[in-house]
Amino acid sequence: MQAPLLDIAGLDVVYSTARGPLRAVADVTLSVREATTLCLIGESGSGKSSIARAVCGLNPVSGGAIRMAGADLGAQRGHRAVAAGAAGIQIVFQDPLSGLDPRWPVWRSIAEPRLARFKASAAEHRRVAEGLMERVGLSTAYAGRRPHQLSGGQRQRVTIARALAAEPKLVILDEAVSALDLSVRNEILFLLDELKRERALTYLFISHDMGAVAQMATDVAVLYLGSLMEVGGAQAVISRPAHPYTRALLAAVPTIDGTNRDVRRAIGDVDDPMHPPAGCRFHRRCPYTIDRCRTEVPAQRPFEGRNVACHRAEEVAAMAH
């Protein structure tokens, strides 16, 4: 068993809103081993992006600890985002335009993370940036272009090159391929997979796109209203989901062969995150709810090769087969 590169322990993220405090992440414990990909899945409001932003220091951490290679990021001096960058964490967002300066030629945006950290001439920085462009499949003829002159797929390649420029250990991909067309998306996934092997990168991959998750994941963590429902190896969680929420989520994914069609079942709307239900947070939408689920928060426990937070995992497995 490899030691975890990223270790998230009892993480809480609480936002203050006009309607009061919103607990977007509630006591989540996760770890990501080096050179693997952990995928976070769940509906809108599940807390996946809040976790990602907390890890790279863009969100306040209200409780718990985030450790990178054993070092507590919260204990570092200065801004959390700077500490995260120094610890080797980079993030790629869904909308590449939001992360690129519209006035800069793309080579400069790619080189930016290096400007402060590596002393070199402008020509040298440009040479490194162009080398990264070639690596991510962009012609160096684009080096002097502005972001708006590139297509969506090309821009996302620019932000990936920029993340690589910082020589990261962990790359957070927050819906990084969600805005792309299917064939472009898969070309980017293929590139990410190559880069991961070549540079022993570790990914925290966040997506609502289960097709992309199935292709990329080593491990999968399933979140609902900020709480962890199920976590384990991708094969176990996707092929044999144990938590009723994971089952419902995967059954709703339309696939070509329709193998999951017979278990398809519409579940209601997401609960109000301001007022999460007591007990198991999923109990109002769960077809297997009993009284205990309404009062007692289920603990994470090992079940068939993964961890699941469900009082009735055994019975659900028996009923469903």
Place this chain on the structure above:
Amino acid sequence: MLEVERVAVTYDKGGRSVPLTGPVSFSIGEGEIFGLVGESGSGKSMTALALMRLLPRHAQLTGRTVLDGTDLAALPERGMRALRGSRISMIFQEPVTALNPVFKLEAQLVAAIRAHGGASRADARKRAVELLRMVGIPDPETRLSYYPHQLSGGMCQRVMIGMALAAGARFLIADEPTTALDVTIQEQILQLIERLSRETGLSVLFISHDLGVVARLCDRVAVMYAGEIVETGEADALLRAPLHPYTKGLLRCAPDLSEIGVVQRGIPGTPPPAGAWPSGCRFRARCAFALPLCSEPQALADHGDDHQVRCWRAAELAGQVH
């Protein structure tokens, strides 16, 4: 019910006519759900806007779109306006922005009902409650006094569908109606569209980039690439045994939860932009099977029952692993 014949959209650029999409031909029967699939820029949304006659001002529409005997493309704007909502309606990707944020649902639904025919305000309100119930909004009387922001994205899309059908339209164009929604909510909306089609005979042109959604919902399907249909037919058969190399490439990328940890390559390259379409096969620059022959113009040709494909090598490549 709807016959689309050689519909094309062009625009005038300094005296030169630049094609935006087409020509495209297909037909949709009563109660049929027809999927139009393609990537960004393939022309699927432009074709839908052409059917609704909602094109940008400088765009030119040619071809015929015959809905129950009326050629929509030939109608004057006034005549078309009378049919929008009463015969043909359209819903879009962002249901929350499609509703007016400053009016309650009641005002918006009543306006849609009264826009065609002179229902009284009280009757229109009753009809609004029926519509909300029909599209599966719980407690519809209370919801009438809600503003759009008080509803979830899925509920807003239900309201949009209700509003689209408020004045009796029997033909619905749905342009990526579930793309902005979570898969769980998407499934609810797909079930609603399916139910309306089966129970009331509603015909649907369903536009999507998601082949899984199309396989889940549609009876027949057409795959568009660079402004033309490259393959069309009965949805299940076509998606199980695609013939066009482009369709095969798209399907390779489609969600497959039975294969974990294997990253599939996409289709290398990008589609040619509108106006730069080559003669012959428009996909040939990206196609692994292209031959010199592929620069010759080609028509959609029959390959079995209700399955047509625009590829010179379709028969030869059939059954071959993509």
